[in-house]
Amino acid sequence: MNTVNELKKVLDSKRPLDPVTTKSLQDDFMLRYNQASNAIEGNQLTLIETRVLLENGITAKGKPFKDHLDVINHREAINYLLDIVKAKESLSERHIKEFNALLLKGTEKEIYAGKYRSVPVMIQGAEHIPPQPYLLQNAMERLIEQNRLDKENQTPALERIAKLHADFVGIHPFVDGNGRTGRLIMNLELMNAGYSIAIIEPTDRENYYNALANADKGDYQAITRLLKDSVQRSIERELQVIYPQWQKDYPKLAYEVAKKKEIAEKKREISLNKEQERTL
Secondary structure: OOHHHHHHHHHHOOOOOOHHHHHHHHHHHHHHHHHHHHHHOOOOOOHHHHHHHHHHOOOOOOOOHHHHHHHHHHHHHHHHHHHHHHHOOOOOHHHHHHHHHHHHOOOOOHHHOOOOOOOOOOOOOOOOOOOOHHHHHHHHHHHHHHHHHHHHOOOOHHHHHHHHHHHHHHHOOOOOOHHHHHHHHHHHHHHHOOOOOOOOOHHHHHHHHHHHHHHHOOOOHHHHHHHHHHHHHHHHHHHHHHOOOHHHHOHHHHHHHHHHHHHHHHHHHHHHHHHHHHHO
């Protein structure tokens, strides 16, 4: 059973939602997404500190100014993402460059904002070496074209989007902000395909980086699985709000979801035990 798509069908059966509920869910998800996407990159602001900053303009004592600016910029990039979805526009290089420009606005890297890099770079800790600058334009054009072809060929949406995200990060076209830009691209395409957004949690950072490393070698299974798990968490959260009794009405699906969580928890425990053994 494809639990993500089955859960999506349950969620879709309750659409259209009341505008107030829609706005409430969107605000919650975008706040959590903002904090998590920045935290993966080392931002120190907690979820509550992020909310207070965005709602009241109050900074967190002792936290770097850059962390606050990154959160504010990310909100602008998210608002731009929502505008694109509302306009039903297809992903383009213009959108990608604008995402990056918004993320780097006012930072020490602003000189590079929204421009493909003109220097070679390394991805810290990765074996993969991104393309040389003179190859970037063609690489990005191929990325967009391949995504379009995959849509035409009806490649399953979550597989297509996971590959798109991983390939973009592998190209690493900008001097800074590639991870956050890549996750904006990912969520733009998820929303365009009718899915809930994916929030890659900071606790998934190691698995996320390992999945991207596998994708660099042509194996997209791990990044696809991580994306599916993230989308499923978001759908389940939405159902808790708009259809709290869904588990009673769909017992077989609820059983599959619970079983999958149990398996994932066991794998997590094994992974933690192995990590502890390595540190002893």
